[in-house]
Amino acid sequence: MEQRNLTDTECTLYGTKSCALLNMPDCEKCPLKGRVADPAIHDDLKLFCDLQPEGTVAKLFESETCTLCKGEPKGKPASYAVFDMAHTEPKQLAKRRWLSKQVTGFMVPLQFACCKKCRKRILLSAYLPLIAPIVLTVCVLPFVMNEHLAQGLRKVAGWFPFALVVLAIAGGYGIGKLLSYLYKRKADAVMYIDVRTHPIVAEMTEKGWRPLFNDRQPHLAFTKHRIDKGLGSANSSVYAMPDVGAEEETPAAAEENTAEEKISD
Numbered sequence: 001m002e003q004r005n006l007t008d009t010e011c012t013l014y015g016t017k018s019c020a021l022l023n024m025p026d027c028e029k030c031p032l033k034g035r036v037a038d039p040a041i042h043d044d045l046k047l048f049c050d051l052q053p054e055g056t057v058a059k060l061f062e063s064e065t066c067t068l069c070k071g072e073p074k075g076k077p078a079s080y081a082v083f084d085m086a087h088t089e090p091k092q093l094a095k096r097r098w099l100s101k102q103v104t105g106f107m108v109p110l111q112f113a114c115c116k117k118c119r120k121r122i123l124l125s126a127y128l129p130l131i132a133p134i135v136l137t138v139c140v141l142p143f144v145m146n147e148h149l150a151q152g153l154r155k156v157a158g159w160f161p162f163a164l165v166v167l168a169i170a171g172g173y174g175i176g177k178l179l180s181y182l183y184k185r186k187a188d189a190v191m192y193i194d195v196r197t198h199p200i201v202a203e204m205t206e207k208g209w210r211p212l213f214n215d216r217q218p219h220l221a222f223t224k225h226r227i228d229k230g231l232g233s234a235n236s237s238v239y240a241m242p243d244v245g246a247e248e249e250t251p252a253a254a255e256e257n258t259a260e261e262k263i264s265d
């Protein structure tokens with residue numbers, strides 16, 4: 001990750017867990033610039049931590065083995081498979097997204113450390129409905145393009161060669177969808193090819209998170225380098241930092257408080 005360059009030492013978030021959670025490279029790019037005086041920010045970010053799955057979302061990109069492989073041995077991560085999840089909390093920030101019925105407050109990118117084999121399986125299952133019609137059309141074209149053969153086809157009906165191409169595209173798409181479905185069923189034995197079944201996604205779904213835009217199988221994007229700025233990109237150690245307000249209670253202060261409580265008893 002690029003070095004964080006935090007220059008605004010006057011900022012109320014400076015040096016706090018909230019700032020570390022936002023994980024911006026510099027103060028100029030902070031999404032809360034101009035809003036930092038709002039004390040609700042810390043509560044919102046505490047809520048974000050409370051809505052984390054066990055081990056936090058950082059567990060997905062910090063893993064030294066593929067997080068999509070099922071069973072052992074798991075592959076070595078070569079890239080990150082990414083999709084966004086959204087939550088309706090915090091209510092005061094939630095808004096309806098463009099062209100979507102979904103009301104979104106928090107958004108978090110899930111970045112699955114992914115091995116080469118899992119990536120290949122995901123891409124193949126996604127592209128089969130596109131590959132199949134192309135292959136089928138390429139097979140049909142020589143018959144339609146060859147004048148001698150085309151003449152024979154036109155004897156059936158003038159539009160028959162054209163219909164044959166349309167049929168190859170539509171039929172190819174249907175065949176591709178079916179092949180993709182069967183392939184996914186097979187791949188499901190060795191990996192979480194439908195990420196909605198991943199234990200972390202399932203746990204987040206129980207906590208009210210939903211894939212951004214729809215509940216269908218999320219479309220995964222692949223990236224060599226992980227997203228390293230913004231909410232949800234901070235390392236797991238950040239979530240273990242004391243909450244804002246709590247860090248003022250040093251061990252000495254805590255002792256003092258206990259002594260005071262004893263006196264009042």
Ligand SMILES: [Zn+2]
Nearest residue numbers: 066069115118
């Ligand atoms: Zn894998």
